[in-house]
Amino acid sequence: MMGHISLLDAIANGDADWLEPSYETNTQSVRHPIVGESSETLEILFDEDLLRREFVKRVIACPECGADHLKFELQCPDCHSGNTVPVDIHEHTVCGCVQPREAFSEDGVERCPECTSDIESFAEECELMGTMHHCRTCDGRFDSLTEYLDCPDCGPHTLTDVDTYRLHRYRFNEDRRGWLDRLVAMRDDLTRGLEADGYEIELGGHCAESAPRTDLQATDPTRETDLAVEIRDSINVETISDLQTVVDGTEAHPIVATAGESGSAATLAEEHGITVFEMGAANERTLNESVSGSSNHAIDRLFASVPNTSSSKALLPQ
Template structure:
C-alpha cells in the first residue's frame, strides 16, 4: 500500500527535484520537507524514503554518515577520550616530569619555591635532571599513559561507549527516477479514475481527504459521500493489497461508518483479501493499464513477491520502444 502521505512525498518531487537531509548543530538528522507531507500514522521519513529507493521509485545518492547511541538511539554523539585503566573521561593531557629515580608525575607535583623537587625522593632538581613529556593523567585513578582510549558520549543518556558500538546511519539525498515517475502516474491515475466513477454515482468526492474519527484525523486517498442517502465510501489505492493492511483499513472504515473500497493497481490481491471481498464488507476493484476500473482481479499467495515482480514488469514495459522508433 502507498499511503496518502507517501504518495504526497513522491508527487512533490516532480516540481522540487530532491530531498536533502538536514543535520542540526546537535547532530540530529531530519528531512523536514518529507516530515511536513507525511501523516502521523506513516513511518519515519528516512525509512519511507529508503523503502521507495529499494523499490526503484527513488534514487539515493550518498551524503554522509552519522552515528546514534546504542542505548537510547539519540543522534549527535560527541567524541571524547577516557583513561585506558579505569575508563574515566577525566583524563587530561598534561606536562609530565620523570626523575632519574624513576618517579613520574604532573609538573605541578615537582614545583618548589626555588625550582623543582622530586615528590618521591625529595631531591632538589635542576631542569636538566628531569625528562619532560606531554602525557595523559587520569584525575580519578592517577594513571599516566601516552594514548587514551576513544569513546563516544551520548548527550541524552550520558552513556560512554567505543565508537565501534555506535549504530551507523547512512544519509542520502533522494530524487525521483524515470521508472518512479511512471509508477507515480499509475497510482494517481487510479485515484483520479475511482474518484470520477464515484462522482458519476452522485457521490461528492474529495481526493487526499482528511477524515476524523473520535477526534483523531487520518488521510484517505478518496472520500466519497452522499448526504441524501447518508452513505460514505473511503478508498485506498494499493499495488497488491495484503491482508494485514486491508484488515486495518476495513477496521478504520467501520469505525467511521464508511464502506471500504480498495483499488489494486497491479490487478492482483492476496488470497485472504479476496476472501474478504467475497462478502459485503469490502469492495475490491482493479485498475487496468487502459485506464478502466474493473471488478475482476487475480489472487496471489504473497503480496510482497508479486509487488516486486509487477514493478519490474511495469518498468520493463515502459522501456519498449513504440512503433516507428
C-alpha cells in the same frame, strides 16, 4: 500505511526538491512539510524505496523544556567545580617518581621531590606520562572530568539524559516515477468517474495533525454509504488490516482499487467486508469512457461489487 499514493503525489510534484526537517522546541519534535510530525511515515516510505533520504544534522535537546541550545561543560568529579586545568604528568626515570611538572621544581632548582636528587636535564631524565586534570577548588587531580550539557533554564544534564534527534531530509525516488504515475492515474480516473456519478471527492494522505486516511474519500449526502478507497498495485494481509483500522468506527465502505488481479487476497478482503476493485488495462479504458460521458459501466461495476448494491444508483434512498 494508508493514503500513501496521495502523499507521494504531493511530495513528488511539490514545489520543493526536498522535504527539509525542522526541530520544534515547544513540541520537542521533528517536523517536515506536508507530513508534519510524522517522521515515521517518511521512514516507512524510505524503507519501501519510495523516497531518498539524506542526513542533515543531529539535535541535542533538554529533556525537560526541549531547548536545543545546550552548552557543553566539564566539571570536577568531586566538588563539581568548573575551575579545572590540565597538568602534564612526568616520571623521574632514575627513581620512578611520578608527579606533575611543577613538583620537580624547588626554589628555582629542578629536583626530584622523592629522591631529592638534582635533575641536570629534565628532558633526558624525565619522561612525559600523560595529562591529568587539576581542580583548583578542591586541589584534586583526576584522569577525567565529568561531562555534562547545561540548559540555561533547567540546569545540567548528563550526556545520557538528554534527548537526541537525527534530522533527515527526504525527496521522491525518481526511479519509481512510472509506478507512481500509473497509480495516480488510477486514482484520478476513479475520482472523475465518482464525481460524474454525483460524489464529492476528498483526497487523503497522512499527517500528524489528523488520523490516517485512504487515498480517496467519496461522500454524497443523498446516499446512505460513503466510500473510503485505497489505491494499491497489489494487496496483502497488511493492506487489509490497515484499511480495516482506518475505516473502523466510520460509516464508510472500504474499497481497495488494484492495478491487476488480487487472487486469494481478494477472498480474504471480502471476508472482512472490504471490496476489491481490479482496474486492469481494459477496466481503465472503460472507466475513461465513463468519464467522457459515453458510458458508466466501470462505476456501475464498482458499486455492483459493494455488498447489497447493484449499481451506484442503488445507493440512493428509496
